[in-house]
Amino acid sequence: MKIAIIKYAAGNVRSVTYALKRLGIEPIITDDFNIINQADKVIFPGVGEASSTMELLRKTKLDQLIPTLKQPVLGICLGMQLMCKHTEEGNTDGMGIFDLNVKKFKASSEFTVPHMGWNEVTPTQSLLFTGIPNNSHFYFVHSYYAEIGINTSGTTEYIQPFSSALQSGNFYGVQFHPEKSAQSGQILIENFLKL
Amino acid sequence: MLKKRIIPCLDIHEGRTVKGVQFVQLQDAGDPIAMGAKYAAEGADELVYLDISATIEGRNTFLHLVDQIAKEIDIPFTVGGGINQVGTVYDLLSAGADKITINSSAVKDPNLIDNIAKQFGSQCLVVAIDAKYIDSDWKVFTHGGRQLTEKSLYTWAKEVEDRGAGEILFTSMDHDGTKGGFAINALKKLQEVVSLPIIASGGAGKMSHFEDLFTQTPINAALAASIFHYNEIPIQNLKEYLQLKNIPIR
Numbered sequence: 105m106k107i108a109i110i111k112y113a114a115g116n117v118r119s120v121t122y123a124l125k126r127l128g129i130e131p132i133i134t135d136d137f138n139i140i141n142q143a144d145k146v147i148f149p150g151v152g153e154a155s156s157t158m159e160l161l162r163k164t165k166l167d168q169l170i171p172t173l174k175q176p177v178l179g180i181c182l183g184m185q186l187m188c189k190h191t192e193e194g195n196t197d198g199m200g201i202f203d204l205n206v207k208k209f210k211a212s213s214e215f216t217v218p219h220m221g222w223n224e225v226t227p228t229q230s231l232l233f234t235g236i237p238n239n240s241h242f243y244f245v246h247s248y249y250a251e252i253g254i255n256t257s258g259t260t261e262y263i264q265p266f267s268s269a270l271q272s273g274n275f276y277g278v279q280f281h282p283e284k285s286a287q288s289g290q291i292l293i294e295n296f297l298k299l
Numbered sequence: 300m301l302k303k304r305i306i307p308c309l310d311i312h313e314g315r316t317v318k319g320v321q322f323v324q325l326q327d328a329g330d331p332i333a334m335g336a337k338y339a340a341e342g343a344d345e346l347v348y349l350d351i352s353a354t355i356e357g358r359n360t361f362l363h364l365v366d367q368i369a370k371e372i373d374i375p376f377t378v379g380g381g382i383n384q385v386g387t388v389y390d391l392l393s394a395g396a397d398k399i400t401i402n403s404s405a406v407k408d409p410n411l412i413d414n415i416a417k418q419f420g421s422q423c424l425v426v427a428i429d430a431k432y433i434d435s436d437w438k439v440f441t442h443g444g445r446q447l448t449e450k451s452l453y454t455w456a457k458e459v460e461d462r463g464a465g466e467i468l469f470t471s472m473d474h475d476g477t478k479g480g481f482a483i484n485a486l487k488k489l490q491e492v493v494s495l496p497i498i499a500s501g502g503a504g505k506m507s508h509f510e511d512l513f514t515q516t517p518i519n520a521a522l523a524a525s526i527f528h529y530n531e532i533p534i535q536n537l538k539e540y541l542q543l544k545n546i547p548i549r
Binding site for chain 2: 116118119122123125126151152153211212213214216217218219220221222223224241243244245246247261262281283284285286287289290
């Protein structure tokens with residue numbers, strides 16, 4: 105099985121690579137359109153700031169390639185957010201694969217921002233969560249969240265309920281970091297590889 | 300619901316975990332990767348690795364170690380120790396660290412906070428603050444607690460937040476090593492001043508100290524070292540204890 109990790113200035117490429125290697129899979133880290141097109145699965149990682157990252161994707165035209173992919177694609181964290189319509193971070197237009205907007209969490213005396221640490225995900229309907237017990241924890245670190253909408257496939261509560269997992273056809277997105285979420289994260293990645 | 304975090308801290312010297320008193324009389328406490336993997340398996344929520352090597356060789360060993368940790372361990376980890384430029388941050392994050400922590404270098408050049416946050420995002424930047432209560436004020440210290448600065452805890456913490464840090468690691472030097480409990484009042488006040496996540500450090504000696512921290516303050520994370528290294532409090536027992544006290548724990 106050929107797994108492509110989209111190569112750009114995302115902070116967690118190494119962690120995602122190692123998570124796959126722990127499963128015995130040697131991913132290809134690439135920005136080559138042909139290799140990405142021919143891969144069985146594509147992972148679109150992401151850690152960093154939205155507007156500069158989107159700018160980078162535009163420069164390399166990856167923003168045009170990704171929405172045309174036909175195989176299962178998994179966006180992680182900022183990767184997922186940039187697959188949405190728009191994010192308040194740097195007032196940035198995303199790729200519009202998910203019909204949702206991304207907004208900033210409002211901090212209060214009760215809730216610190218970023219939302220940082222382990223939180224539960226309630227899956228609504230997704231093959232990604234097969235075999236993962238309800239109330240399992242995943243690791244989050246983010247200040248912006250995707251609203252709940254038509255593409256929501258998992259929700260999490262922090263300040264308000266938000267989309268922690270999304271799906272639209274062959275496109276999947278998770279707000280948390282499966283590559284850093286111990287056993288539950290490993291099962292989720294295995295589920296994605298089985299799609 | 301977001302869970303409270305328990306974070307073991309490992310001091311690394313020339314590639315080994317060590318435990319010492321004021322950076323002298325270093326004792327070997329074990330292999331950093333084996334220890335980290337054990338803590339992760341026991342339910343640690345994150346790990347912190349601080350490099351206290353004084354040599355270039357030691358620092359290179361540490362960079363290699365960061366790569367090995369990322370390879371072996373499937374929970375988030377923060378690294379720090381002597382980081383004073385953006386290039387080093389890049390090296391450590393590229394090697395697979397999730398977050399980096401700076402302390403003395405941020406006090407010396409606060410712009411470093413802005414620069415790191417801008418380039419790599421706030422989510423990867425933990426600013427550590429060591430402070431001691433002197434003449435009714437929490438004074439900030441640098442260089443492993445050896446150097447008194449002009450800064451005061453609360454104003455410095457606010458500045459750190461405004462400049463773009465994603466998290467604050469506060470160590471009370473008055474409580475550190477005493478095993479008499481966390482600096483509850485200072486932590487309470489600190490969380491009123493900043494809306495960033497705060498990691499409490501210094502003073503953990505008993506399981507009830509973690510309970511006190513999590514019930515008497517809104518603080519979300521607690522860090523400790525020797526009580527975990529010498530198995531005085533196994534992480535699994537601590538988490539079971541906190542769960543029984545109805546504290547949200549993974």
